[in-house]
Amino acid sequence: MNDLYYVLDASAFINGFEPKSQFNFTVPEITEEVKDLKSKILLNQAIEEGKIIIKEPNQEFVDELDKIISQSGDDLRLSYADKKLLALALELLNDKDTSIKVLTDDYSMQNVLRILDIPYDSIITEGIKGVYNWVKTCEGCKNEFDADYPFDDCEICGSKVFKRRIKTY
Numbered sequence: 001m002n003d004l005y006y007v008l009d010a011s012a013f014i015n016g017f018e019p020k021s022q023f024n025f026t027v028p029e030i031t032e033e034v035k036d037l038k039s040k041i042l043l044n045q046a047i048e049e050g051k052i053i054i055k056e057p058n059q060e061f062v063d064e065l066d067k068i069i070s071q072s073g074d075d076l077r078l079s080y081a082d083k084k085l086l087a088l089a090l091e092l093l094n095d096k097d098t099s100i101k102v103l104t105d106d107y108s109m110q111n112v113l114r115i116l117d118i119p120y121d122s123i124i125t126e127g128i129k130g131v132y133n134w135v136k137t138c139e140g141c142k143n144e145f146d147a148d149y150p151f152d153d154c155e156i157c158g159s160k161v162f163k164r165r166i167k168t169y
């Protein structure tokens with residue numbers, strides 16, 4: 001059996017990806033996109049434990065990627081960090097003993113990954129817990145209530161209250 005290598009976008013860290021194997025890769029610029037303290041601590045810990053490997057892609061694969069995305073028109077929608085991460089995925093895939101999966105919630109990235117025929121998942125569908133919470137919001141005055149607010153109408157203005165998901169990091 002081949003090892004599965006994960007290539008991680010910033011959204012993976014922000015949404016609480018917990019590395020289980022030793023084969024998790026990202027590029028330096030991605031770690032700089034992780035701003036919130038809790039995600040940063042988890043990320044640094046994973047790096048110290050050797051569970052996340054920070055790697056620069058070879059120029060060869062950066063060039064190859066540039067060629068592909070300039071043809072597909074995705075060039076302008078991707079950040080410098082995104083491009084390097086995709087180049088790293090190409091490089092790892094080029095090693096024939098490697099299976100890889102890219103974790104990203106970015107639609108432009110996912111679009112390019114489809115073109116490159118590289119497997120990917122969004123963090124949410126990967127089933128990582130603790131990402132979303134429910135709240136109830138009044139459609140009239142926009143007041144927010146806890147998920148267990150027991151009524152269908154707003155106690156302030158009487159408008160309808162609906163349930164929605166919010167990001168909790």
Ligand SMILES: [Zn+2]
Pocket residue numbers: 138139140141142143154155156157158159
């Ligand atoms: Zn209201």
